[in-house]
Amino acid sequence: MKYPTRVPLGHFPTRIEKLERLGGHLGGPEIYIKRDDQTGLATGGNKVRKLEFLVADALAQHCDHLVTLGGPQSNHCRQTAAAAAKVGLACSVVLRGDPPGRCLGNLLLDELLGAQIQWSGGRSREEVAEELMVQLRAEGKRPYLVPLGGSTALGTLGYAAAMQETTAQLEELNIPIDLMVVASSSAGTQAGLVLGEALFGYRGRVLGISIDSAAAELARRVQELALGAAALLGVRGDHVEAGSLMSKIDINADYLGGGYAVVGPLERDAIRTVARTEGLLLDPVYTGRAMGACMDLILQGAIGKGQRVLFWHTGGAAALSGFYDDLL
Ligand SMILES: Cc1ncc(COP(=O)(O)O)c(C=O)c1O
Incomplete structure (x- = not known):
């Protein structure tokens, strides 16, 4: 794949790790985490x-x-x-x-x-x-x-490349992931993953947990960015066209809580649970909400206990002390 020029800023590939204790705590699915919180650059992130x-x-x-x-x-x-x-x-x-x-x-x-x-x-x-x-x-x-x-078409390419990196890792590790879960807000991360899914043969689903938008609005932005990024790669109309991309856009907007950056019980509980089972820090706005949603979907049975889940840790723990009133 011929990408436009990149300036090397980060540490790649990021690791994929198994969250044994969190999976056990939730009584079922195998949960893996993609450590994009460790991309370098002043504590990292997506x-x-x-x-x-x-x-x-x-x-x-x-x-x-x-x-x-x-x-x-x-x-x-x-x-x-x-x-x-x-x-x-x-x-x-x-x-x-x-x-x-x-x-x-x-x-x-x-x-x-x-x-x-x-x-x-x-x-x-x-x-x-x-x-x-x-x-x-x-x-x-x-x-x-x-x-x-x-989140421009150009920035979105970062997550098409991330999907390329991840499919290669999963193949090497022989982990057939059924579902990827990612926090989605300005849409570039999910759009890149969706485009990467179309290009690099990942066969599971990518579920975007909306942080602050209605599902239809977020889906529209994901599609627009994915098509724009495909055009930059020169693959639009080749492996990628609007209808097939749209069918890959999966969004859950049931966890908007009190709104953007409003920390509620869902985020507080997810942050504490992951910290205390895995020694891992999530953030209050994005990954705390997305993990809270993921845990709730598992507990409700909407994500089956036999599934293999990959959670994208997109970073953000640097914000934690800015929310000390809401977290303590
Ligand atoms: C930690 C973290 N996760 C996820 C996201 C969402 O990514 P995107 O805006 O590409 O949808 C952001 C965006 O700011 C973020 O800071």
Whole structure:
């Protein structure tokens, strides 16, 4: 497969491990975990794979400044700040709302990594980021905008490549996975996996647990990104067309809880259970919710006890201290 240029930023391939004690605790399925929380780059996470393509694009365009946006505890902004530092670019992050009383979790890391932090206050982050782009250009700089979550067609290729890596590992380990479970929000991660499924012969399902969108809206974004990424690889209309991709998009939006970044009993219980059975840290916004959903689907029988499940650990534990009030 001929991918566009990547800047090496992360540690790949990431490991696949069996969660023996968690599987035993849930009384059934074999559960494996893909350690994309260990991709390197300032504590790791899923954005590293996307940023390898996006930063290469920024460098090819001779840009000198990355601008991105996210929530106050954005993992994406922290990893973008780290990527910028690693390749010697400046970085500005536009965060939603107003500064909190204490600078904890990812926010502390953004600061340590040298990102310039701008708060959007009552305005939309996109509008503030666009304004910042104009201002930086007026100052003679060459800014590159990394959209929310790095979820562009180009960034999505990171997870098509991740599926290629993973199918090869599973084949070598001889583990026939029936179901992959992944947290899905700005959709690039799931879109890449869905495209990779079409390209690299993974025969199970990929289930996206929606973090903050209705299923139809998220499915539309997954499809759009997967088709855009397929076009970049030049495979659209070849092995990949809209109908066959759409049939691979599987989303569960029953676990939106109190909304984005609102930590409830589902996330608290999943974080504690995985920490205490496996010594593994999930995050409060994405993987805590996705694992909570996965555990609930197992307990309800919607995921059968005889299935082999691979949970994508997409990172985020760096945010934990930013949620100390909700977690304790
Ligand atoms: C830890 C973590 N997991 C999952 C996701 C969701 O990935 P995507 O935005 O590509 O859907 C994010 C996005 O920010 C994240 O930070």
